[in-house]
Amino acid sequence: MVDDRTREAAFALHRFGLGPRPGSIAAIASDPRGALLAELERPGIGAINNPDLLTSAQASRAGFEAQAARQAKNVLAQRAQKEAERLAAEERQGMSEEAGKMAEPAKPAAAPQVDPAATPERQNFLKEVRARLDAALLPEIGFAERLVWFWSNHFCISRDVVPNMAGGYEREAIRPHILGRFADMLLAVEGHPAMLVYLNNQVSIGPNSVAGINRTRGLNENLAREILELHTLGVRTGYSQTDVFNFAKVLTGWTILPPVNNPEHGAEFVFNARMHEPGPQQVIDKTYPDTGVEQGRAVLADVARNPATATHIATKLARHFAADDPPPALVERLAKTFRDTDGDLKEVAKTLVVSPEPWSSPRDKLKRPSEWAIALSRAVGGRGDPQRFVNGQRVLGEPLWQPPAPQGFADTEGAWIDGVGARLDIANNVAQRVAGRVDPGEVLADALGPLASAETRAAVALAETRQQGLVLALMAPEFQRR
Amino acid sequence: MPALLSSTRRDFLIGSGALFAWAHTPRLARAEGRDPRVLVVVLRGALDGLAVAAPVGDPDWVKLRGDRALVLDGKPPALPLDSFFALNPAMPNLHRLYQAQQATIVHASATPYRDRSHFDGQDVLESGFSKPGSYDSGWLNRALSRLEADSRVNPRGSRAFAVGPVTPLVVRGPAPLMTWMPRQPLPASEDTQARLLDLYVHTDPKLARALEGREDLVALARDGGMDAKPAGAQNPALVGIARVREYAAEVVGSAARYLAQPDGPRVGALSFTGWDTHINEGAASGALAGLLGVLDGAIAAFERNMGAAWSETVVVLITEFGRTARINGTDGTDHGTGTVALLAGGALRGGRVIADWPGLKDANLYENRDLAATTDLRAVLKGVLKDHLRLDDTVLGNSVFPGSADIKPMPGLLA
Numbered sequence: 097m098v099d100d101r102t103r104e105a106a107f108a109l110h111r112f113g114l115g116p117r118p119g120s121i122a123a124i125a126s127d128p129r130g131a132l133l134a135e136l137e138r139p140g141i142g143a144i145n146n147p148d149l150l151t152s153a154q155a156s157r158a159g160f161e162a163q164a165a166r167q168a169k170n171v172l173a174q175r176a177q178k179e180a181e182r183l184a185a186e187e188r189q190g191m192s193e194e195a196g197k198m199a200e201p202a203k204p205a206a207a208p209q210v211d212p213a214a215t216p217e218r219q220n221f222l223k224e225v226r227a228r229l230d231a232a233l234l235p236e237i238g239f240a241e242r243l244v245w246f247w248s249n250h251f252c253i254s255r256d257v258v259p260n261m262a263g264g265y266e267r268e269a270i271r272p273h274i275l276g277r278f279a280d281m282l283l284a285v286e287g288h289p290a291m292l293v294y295l296n297n298q299v300s301i302g303p304n305s306v307a308g309i310n311r312t313r314g315l316n317e318n319l320a321r322e323i324l325e326l327h328t329l330g331v332r333t334g335y336s337q338t339d340v341f342n343f344a345k346v347l348t349g350w351t352i353l354p355p356v357n358n359p360e361h362g363a364e365f366v367f368n369a370r371m372h373e374p375g376p377q378q379v380i381d382k383t384y385p386d387t388g389v390e391q392g393r394a395v396l397a398d399v400a401r402n403p404a405t406a407t408h409i410a411t412k413l414a415r416h417f418a419a420d421d422p423p424p425a426l427v428e429r430l431a432k433t434f435r436d437t438d439g440d441l442k443e444v445a446k447t448l449v450v451s452p453e454p455w456s457s458p459r460d461k462l463k464r465p466s467e468w469a470i471a472l473s474r475a476v477g478g479r480g481d482p483q484r485f486v487n488g489q490r491v492l493g494e495p496l497w498q499p500p501a502p503q504g505f506a507d508t509e510g511a512w513i514d515g516v517g518a519r520l521d522i523a524n525n526v527a528q529r530v531a532g533r534v535d536p537g538e539v540l541a542d543a544l545g546p547l548a549s550a551e552t553r554a555a556v557a558l559a560e561t562r563q564q565g566l567v568l569a570l571m572a573p574e575f576q577r578r
Numbered sequence: 579m580p581a582l583l584s585s586t587r588r589d590f591l592i593g594s595g596a597l598f599a600w601a602h603t604p605r606l607a608r609a610e611g612r613d614p615r616v617l618v619v620v621l622r623g624a625l626d627g628l629a630v631a632a633p634v635g636d637p638d639w640v641k642l643r644g645d646r647a648l649v650l651d652g653k654p655p656a657l658p659l660d661s662f663f664a665l666n667p668a669m670p671n672l673h674r675l676y677q678a679q680q681a682t683i684v685h686a687s688a689t690p691y692r693d694r695s696h697f698d699g700q701d702v703l704e705s706g707f708s709k710p711g712s713y714d715s716g717w718l719n720r721a722l723s724r725l726e727a728d729s730r731v732n733p734r735g736s737r738a739f740a741v742g743p744v745t746p747l748v749v750r751g752p753a754p755l756m757t758w759m760p761r762q763p764l765p766a767s768e769d770t771q772a773r774l775l776d777l778y779v780h781t782d783p784k785l786a787r788a789l790e791g792r793e794d795l796v797a798l799a800r801d802g803g804m805d806a807k808p809a810g811a812q813n814p815a816l817v818g819i820a821r822v823r824e825y826a827a828e829v830v831g832s833a834a835r836y837l838a839q840p841d842g843p844r845v846g847a848l849s850f851t852g853w854d855t856h857i858n859e860g861a862a863s864g865a866l867a868g869l870l871g872v873l874d875g876a877i878a879a880f881e882r883n884m885g886a887a888w889s890e891t892v893v894v895l896i897t898e899f900g901r902t903a904r905i906n907g908t909d910g911t912d913h914g915t916g917t918v919a920l921l922a923g924g925a926l927r928g929g930r931v932i933a934d935w936p937g938l939k940d941a942n943l944y945e946n947r948d949l950a951a952t953t954d955l956r957a958v959l960k961g962v963l964k965d966h967l968r969l970d971d972t973v974l975g976n977s978v979f980p981g982s983a984d985i986k987p988m989p990g991l992l993a
Contacts (some may be wrong), residue, residue, distance in 0.1 A: 175820060247856035333847075392686060463740060483649060513784060513788045514787045514791060514792070516789050516792070517788070517792030520789070522771075524765060524766035524770065524772040549781055551780050551781050552777060552781070555773055557695075558696075560622060560623040560769065560851055560852070561622045561623070561697075561700070561772070562697055563772050563851075564767075564769070564773070567774070568770070568774060571774050572777065573777070573778065
């Protein structure tokens with residue numbers, strides 16, 4: 097049935113993709129499942145190849161330089177002010193008492209104003225946002241980009257801690273592996289400077305290492321714990337505090353080259369043997385000989401392959417793509433593919449598409465703010481404005497690359513539904529901007545097709561203005577959910 | 579409006595618009611020593627003309643609307659216009675202008691559009707074409723482009739001027755536009771919130787509860803006199819009528835300040851929404867009266883800010899169609915046909931209600947439901963454009979209102 101296919105196409109674009117652009121539903125209606133699978137085979141899918149973008153290390157060094165230059169400017173300004181105060185005081189001493197009273201004390205010189213929007217760091221960030229918006233707005237479906245977002249949130253870092261590396265981190269550690277092997281992504285992530293700084297491993301020192309003996313600083317368990325709890329096995333899956341402790345020792349020496357004084361190098365991964373805890377370590381029933389940086393790689397390779405990791409990842413994927421309460425049959429199907437293929441993420445993504453559950457689970461998964469905001473831009477044919485997108489995400493409680501904690505942004509309705517009022521304000525602003533060039537009925541047809549309920553169609557058609565009709569279309573339950 | 583809209587409408591008005599600068603003043607007007615200004619205000623949502631200017635002298639009036647009929651001995655009483663019509667008491671400024679012969683009401687008027695879709699109706703109203711369609715220019719823009727300009731160069735004339743984020747179709751077209759944004763846009767109106775909530779109530783109770791939760795928070799903040807800003811909201815969600823009044827006065831007042839300047843723009847347009855009163859419309863008081871009060875205040879603000887230039891000004895307030903003559907089942911009115919066009923300004927020969935009154939008996943009503951339209955709105959607009967801006971009949975009939983050669987400009991509107 098053609099109608100069923102059209103409905104399925106619209107469904108797929110919301111559930112697996114980033115929402116239809118005008119024409120998307122028709123474009124994939126002949127074979128929605130095939131179109132999803134075909135997107136995964138497209139060469140370069142998921143990558144951002146933009147020569148203008150700095151690597152995370154370059155961005156970090158540039159940020160360091162800019163910060164240092166601003167600091168020097170401040171020091172000069174302070175010196176100038178002190179000098180001005182001194183001269184004023186001398187002048188007052190030379191005057192009569194009466195005149196001295198009337199003389200104005202030297203006004204504090206205004207500190208040099210730095211427009212935060214104009215800093216090199218901000219410009220770099222906005223370039224990264226522009227590239228990420230393009231990656232989300234241009235593809236017909238956006239299934240691969242949804243996978244990027246999923247993995248970026250799974251292995252999240254925060255701009256609060258690593259302000260200049262977030263975009264580069266995603267491009268370097270996440271994107272190349274979304275359809276590759278989980279173990280490779282894991283290795284890329286845990287060895288990335290952004291993650292090492294975010295979870296404090298760059299300062300973790302083995303107590304019995306050369307550096308540990310010479311200094312009083314020591315071990316930091318943060319990265320080791322989050323790898324096991326959040327990134328691989330999952331919480332309460334059998335590992336012990338001793339495993340965390342020993343794994344942390346294994347990871348000592350995984351640090352970054354400090355971004356100082358060398359324009360060519362800095363803020364890159366480096367294994368510092370002087371910080372590395374010597375000796376074999378036992379992690380989850382296996383003893384790893386001290387092979388330096390290889391010791392950590394060996395542990396990561398094993399936890400990547402652990403069946404608990406397969407189940408953990410499968411559960412999160414099923415929750416993200418199918419339902420807040422993940423269907424157990426889907427979880428098992430995904431976990432089995434993960435186990436059978438040694439964590440081949442393309443095979444896992446394909447299993448998601450060919451399994452019945454993502455197609456049969458009720459269409460009531462509330463879109464996260466970012467999913468809704470991008471779907472909205474796609475629906476009205478917008479190109480997306482980086483600054484506006486960033487501000488909107490902040491208002492909606494999902495600031496880009498800035499989750500509140502290492503577990504990332506929540507993936508269930510309860511965390512987001514109370515933000516519907518803020519979504520309304522944003523929809524209203526967008527509608528004001530585009531009401532002159534788009535028709536609400538067409539947007540409804542393009543974005544939801546047969547998924548739009550009779551009630552929604554009526555509300556949009558009877559709206560008082562095009563702007564109001566657009567707001568109702570973009571706020572309709574069918575558009576808020578996927 | 580379907581039964582699915584059950585919530586109470588409160589205040590809801592959003593303004594936006596555009597003003598044109600042109601490089602030269604119209605030659606003919608200037609030759610007469612005049613410097614004419616025109617402001618067009620589009621009232622989106624279909625204004626109930628019978629609730630603005632009530633035919634209190636029509637024996638069928640009270641029969642038709644019962645206790646929702648404006649009457650001369652009502653509470654508060656309607657303001658008498660002539661022996662037949664009376665004005666909604668929410669509009670004392672318009673009444674004052676009327677008495678000073680600076681306001682005219684054209685009743686039982688409508689565009690040529692006879693269906694009842696807001697979007698299509700607004701397209702016809704603003705495009706100047708006789709049928710709905712996809713148009714990229716409005717009649718005011720085309721009128722400007724056909725003016726014969728004199729040689730007085732206005733240094734700012736190469737730029738046009740717009741108010742608010744949505745430029746009304748009526749001023750869109752080839753002429754360039756300047757924009758002026760209000761300090762803060764209004765957040766989603768209470769009308770939009772009410773419609774959305776109603777949709778949620780009928781289709782998604784969980785979203786309905788979430789949206790209601792925010793509205794409760796806003797109401798709480800308002801009652802407590804707090805600076806309402808629900809967590810996560812970009813704009814204060816507080817859209818009390820006071821905020822709307824302030825916004826309307828800001829938008830209209832700014833438009834006036836630009837129009838009043840000796841070398842500023844001479845023609846502009848604004849729009850206000852919120853006139854789609856399907857539910858609890860009220861009469862001498864209530865929702866519509868509240869809105870009319872805002873509009874009345876905006877007219878006064880415009881008059882004040884125009885200063886001496888008010889004497890050379892015409893403000894035209896128009897809407898896409900009227901509403902049902904009878905009250906519907908939810909104390910409101912549904913989409914109709916005939917309505918009022920309001921004119922105000924010092925350049926008018928006002929103090930008149932112009933109407934070829936069709937009557938209110940069942941047989942008089944259009945399709946036995948709406949006030950019939952006996953005056954083509956284009957005649958009114960042509961009358962203003964001809965006598966105020968000096969556009970000739972051929973231009974008006976061919977390019978400003980295409981295919982309307984048989985609709986003659988209404989004479990005698992200007993002083």
